[in-house]
Amino acid sequence: MKNVLLGGILCCTLISLSPVYAQKKVEVPKYITNIEGVKEYSLNNGLKILLIPDASQSNMIVNIxxxxxxxxxxxxEKGMAHLLEHMLFKSTKNLGDIKKMLSDKGGNANGTTWLDRTNYYEIFPSSxxxxxxxIEMEADRMIHATILQSDLDKEFSVVRNEFEIGENNPxxxxxxxxLSAAxxxxxxxxxxIGSKEDIERVKAxxxxxxxxxxxxxxxxxLIIAGKFDEKKALQYAGQYFGAIPRPKRVLDKTYTIEPAQDGEKYVELKRAGDSKNVGALYHTASYADKDxxxxDALGEILTADPSGYLYKSLVETQKISSIYFWQPTVRDAGFIYFGAALPNDKDVKETKELIRTELDKIASTKYTDQDISRAKAKIIKQIEAxxxxxxxxxxxxxxxxxAGDYRLxxxxxxxxxxxxxxxxxRVAEKYFKANNRTVGIFIPSKDEVRVKPNEYTDEQLSALIKDYKGKALEKEAAPFEASIKNLKQNFAEGKLSNGIKYGLIKKEIKGGKVQASFRFPVSNEKDLTDKSDIAGILAQLLKTGTKTQSKEQIQDRLDQLKSSINFNFSRQTLTVNINTYKENFKEVxxxxxxxxxxxxxxxxxxxxxISEYNTYLESSLNDPQAVAFTEITRSTTKYPKGNMFYTPTIQEQIDAFKKIKQSEIVDFYKNVLGGNNGVGSVVGDLDAKTTGEILESTFGKWNSKAKYxxxxxxxxxxxxxxxxxxxxxxxxxxxxxxxxFKMDRNSADYPAFVMANEMLGSGGFLSARIPMRLREKEGISYGAGSFADIPITNNxxxxxxxxxxxxxxxxxxxxAAKEEIAKAIKDGFTAExxxxxxxxxxNERKTRLGVDGTLMELSNNYLQYGVPLEDYDTLETKIKALKVEDVNSVLKKYLSLDKMTSVxxxxxxxKN
Structure with missing residues (x-):
């Protein structure tokens, strides 16, 4: 389900002026309303400002x-909105190179374009x-972007490459x-993303x-959220955005209304690929519409695993491998889309007819109170999350x-x-008619009841949201400083009766949320030979039913508790991740x-x-990205087949999955899985004693029979x-x-190598050497960079x-890539x-430290490998003491094009 949820808002007032804006009196944003912690303000020029303060965060986001x-x-103009989004990361008349500034500041920044909107955001440590x-940067690029033809000449090929990446997805x-036919x-x-030809031909x-x-x-x-000074946020908004005059032009309203579809339409797409897919679309409603x-709830009722009507009739019977739906959050009358993936041994045309037959039942099915309750619980869980x-x-x-307004x-x-x-x-009967579905030819018939979507005018939308007040404000979470010192002050560790080590990070999270992550390593390299596939599938089956509950009952209860439990098995470790709330932690x-x-x-x-996994893998058999990443690992490691570190070909993986037996899954579950060598971390506003008791009850008697x-x-x-x-x-x-090469994180060369990698390919906002050359200077790659894998436990x-x-x-x-690598090795980097x-x-590390997942990772590494929490700061101290000669020496020591395997x-x- 693609379901974009609620919004939030903040507060602001004013500060000293920069020279660019000093000639204009700073405007004080006008307070409008506060709905459930989303504070709305406005400026005279029409800018809407939403503030969403959260003191428990250590990061802040500015999103326009x-x-x-x-x-x-x-x-x-097809693709113009998206192309413009790319161009606004180039430069402005007042501030200059946007990407360089973003790179210098670290953090996380991006821009996205969709049907009704374009956005730009920056996530930084709070300051x-x-x-x-x-705020100053967003105000400057609102009206002062340079949009140079020379930049556009390079960027269009980058956008074209992005277009081409999408074309590889069947x-x-x-x-x-x-959609085009509908x-x-x-x-x-x-x-x-637009027309490739329009992208290439548009002029600056x-x-x-x-x-x-x-x-x-x-x-x-303008949306500002996280931890920030509300008065200053308002001040800066008034200072920089308030200086922009209200435009004299009047934006014409779009007025195209899609007519009622008058017959089922068919599309047949024939292209190279390795997967079979069936899709169906119905015209539906705008986000503002009461329907x-x-x-959305009906989509869940139809496709949810395991309770969905379409899921039961099509996936459980193995007619298809998987099914999903999504309904976009849009301003005008939209659509609902169902997508189904098929195994390669199924006939796609026959399956299409089976799917159409099941879709035809939607309008006549009598839905139950349990259906509604189940769907509501799942969607509300997502909203709350x-x-x-x-x-x-x-x-x-x-x-x-x-889609129209945040209050929607x-x-x-x-x-x-x-x-x-x-x-x-009602909506099942209204919208889910064959003549409102896309697949292709005109069929004359009498007495057709055609579906014509409602039009929502701006006036109707305004009336809908005008007096909305929302619910009572929630209790604000307490501040939590993003620092190792603060982490240690709020960290408690314990040990269960069977040896499991755990850490509790006491932190208030908005809404009383609790997160947990556990690692359970088992067995040994010899005994796990030929069992990687069994363990991987087992992890995906751990929520499919127990002696006391069905898969459906388990999922229903987790949805009602607004909680999730996810499993994954890699090499020799079962990972368990939990998202829940304080009051539900014990039950979950x-x-x-x-x-x-x-x-x-x-x-x-x-x-x-297995059918679902193999259908996905079959779709990857000819995918360049999947093929390349698989082959690079196969070409650089020489493990024997069956070893836990062996990387199979995609076809080998498909064949291995087909051979897995239920008895092998059960044997691994009973004789290999266990927690007695495990570690885990919990983040939330929990009592240490009670948490220990709950963990003891959960894991204290869960032991592996295998030698670890x-x-x-x-x-x-x-x-x-x-x-x-x-x-x-x-x-x-x-x-x-x-x-x-040989190195671990305790190596004296590790800090210098971290910075060498940063400057060569992984650092900044597309400003390291490889992405700067390939994307920014020559425009020959949509995405380029580097990454290092430096282990904790081996070299x-x-x-x-x-x-x-x-x-x-x-x-x-x-x-270009090899030239940049060779140049860095030969000549090194500069002090600048x-x-x-x-x-x-x-800045990027400080941003990361404000994420709960990072806190749990640091805790688990400490518990499992004895990595001190202080190492996070120690690494930074060592890197700050580096001289450029140190970095250049280490780069030359470990990297050589004469030892590089390329795929x-x-x-x-x-040819073109």
């Missing part, structure tokens, strides 16, 4: 949303300086074709006209603002909470205990899971190799290079670079580069 997307594009800079391309006139039928002056029309304060919403929430993660909340609010998110939630069986039955851990002690692994669930020994990877020296893999008729290609380390490209650019990408990248690296995957027979 413009009400312009692909819906607003005209003839010859007045970061707050001020983000399900995604099928969606686009179905809509006669409305722009929702067009891909947001044309793009500027589009920019000056839509990038104005009266067409924007939207009921349609997003609302209580303030940074994600601010980003997700983008869609709701694009609250109305959607209220509608879900008040949903009745009659509401769901009780459910987990039942799963670990009493799972039954039904045969039909094993068959379905930590398995360590073997070091394999890489050799110089350039390998091409042809993936026919694929629009995108991938380049990968890898060099292996089998590696460094890799990557690039995504058009197949015809292989030679240029290979040359080190200084700049050090700042961004520090290139794509259709390199393409």
């Amino acid at each position: 949303v413009y009400n312009v997307g692909s819906r607003n594009e005209g003839y010859g 007045d300086e970061n707050l001020k800079w983000s 399900d995604g391309v099928l969606q686009e074709r179905i 809509y006669l006139w409305h722009n929702y039928g067009n891909s947001t 002056n044309t793009l500027r006209v589009f920019y000056e029309k839509y990038y104005q304060p009266d067409n924007a919403t 939207y929430a009921a349609i 997003v609302k209580n993660n303030t940074i994600s909340y601010a980003v997700n609010m983008t869609e709701i603002v694009g 998110g609250f109305l959607y939630r209220d509608a879900i909470e008040n949903l009745t069986k009659e509401d769901v039955q 851990m009780g459910i987990l205990a039942d799963l670990l002690a009493n799972s039954t692994f039904p045969e039909n669930e094993l068959t379905k899971t 020994e930590l398995a360590l990877p073997t070091y394999f020296e890489t050799q110089k190799l350039d390998k091409d893999i042809i993936t026919p008729d694929k629009e995108n290609a991938v380049a990968l290079g890898r060099i292996s 089998a380390a590696s460094w890799s670079y990557y690039a995504f490209l058009n197949p015809t650019k292989k030679g240029a990408v290979e040359t 580069e080190l200084k700049s990248n050090l700042t961004s690296w520090q 290139y995957a794509g259709d390199f027979n393409k």
Whole structure:
């Protein structure tokens, strides 16, 4: 389900002026309302400001949303909104190079474009300086972007590469074709990424006209969320945005209304690929429409695993491998889309008819109170999960603002909470008619009851939200400083009776949320031979039923508790991740205990899971990215087949899954799994004594019968190799290079290597050498960079670079990447580069420390490997003391093109 949820808002007032804006009196934003902690303000120029303070965060986000997307594009402009988004990361007249500034500051920044909106956001550690800079920068690029033809000449090929990456996804391309056929006139039928030809041919002056029309304060919403000074936020907004005059132009309203569909439409797409997919689309409602929430709930009722009607009739019977739905959050009348994946041994045309037969039953099915209750619980859980993660909340609010107004998110939630069986039955009967479904030919018939979506005017929308007040304000979470010192002050550790070590990080999280992550290593390298696939599938089956509860009952209860339990098995470790709330923690851990002690692994669930996995893998057989990353690992390691560290080919993985037996799953579960060598960390406002008791009850008697020994990877020296893999008729290609060497995180060279990697390919906002050369200077790659894998427990380390490209650019990408690596090894970096990248690296680490997942990772590494929490700060101290000569020496010591294995995957027979 694609469901973008509620929004949030903050507070502000004023500070000293920068010279650029000093000539204008600072405007004080006007307070409008406070709805459930979302504080709304406005400026005279029409800018809407939403503040969502959360003192428990250590990060802040500035997110600006413009009400312009692909819906607003005209003839010859397809993809213009998205292309403009890319161009706004170039430069402005007042501040200069945006990407360099973002790179220097570290943190996390991005921009996205969709049907009704475009947004830009920056996530930084909380500080007045970061707050001020983000607001000033967004105000400057609102009206002062340079949009140079020279920048556009390079960027269009980057966007084209992004387009080509999407063209490699069969399900995604099928969606686009179905949407195109479903809509006669409305722009929702067009891909947001646009027409490749329009992207390549548009001129900078044309793009500027589009920019000056839509990038104005009266067409924007500024969202500030997290931990920040509200008075200063308002002051900066008034200072920088308030200086922008209200535009004289009047934005014309879009007025295209999609007519009622008058017959079922068919699309047949024939392209190279390895997966079979079926899609179906029905025209439905806008986000503001009262029917939207009921349609969302119906989508869950139909597709949820394991209770969904379509899931039971199509997936459980193994007619298809998987099914999903999504309904976009949009301003105008939208759609609901169902996507199904098929195993390769199924006939796609026969299966299409089976799916149509089941879809035809939607309108006549009599839905139950249990159906409604189950769907409501799941959706409300999702709403609460997003609302209580303030940074994600601010980003997700983008869609709701694009759909008309942030308050629509609250109305959607209220509608879900008040949903009745009659509401769901009504929308099922209204929208789910064959003549409102896309698949292709005109069929004359008499007495057709055609579906015509409602139009919501701006006036109707305003009336809908005008007097909305929301619910009572929730208790604000206490501040939590993002520092190792504060982490240690709020950290308690304990040990269960069977030896499991655990850590409790006492931290108030918005909404009383609690998160936990556990690692349970088992067995040994010898005894786990040929069992990796069994363990991996087992982890996916741990929620499919126990001796006391069915899969459906387990999922229903977790949804009612607004909680989730997820399992994963890799090499020799079972990982368990939990998201819940303080009041539900004990019960959720009780459910987990039942799963670990009493799972039954039904045969039909094993068959379905393997079918779903193999269908996905079959779709990857000719995918350049999957092929390249698999091959680079196979080419640089030489483990025997069956070893836990062995990397199988995609086809080997498919064949191995097909051979798994239920008895093997049960044997591994009973004789190998266990927690007595495990560790775990919990984050939340919990009592230490009670938490220990709950963990003891959950894990205290769960022990493995297998002998445990930590398995360590073997070091394999890489050799110089350039390998091409042809993936026919694929629009995108991938380049990968890898060099292996001996190093662990205790090595004296580790700090210097971290910074060498930062400057060469992983650091900043596309400002390290490899991405700067390939993307920014030459425009031959949509994404390029590097990453290092330096272990904690052994010395089998590696460094890799990557690039995504058009197949015809292989030679240029290979040359540019190797030249940058060779130049760095030969000539080294400059002191200025080190200084700049050090700042961004520090900011990125501080941002990461404000994420609960990082806190749990630090705790688990301490508990499992004895890595002191202080090492996080110690590494920074060592890196700050580095001289550029140290970094250059280490880079030359460990990296050599004579030892780099390179893999290139794509259709390199393409001529253009």
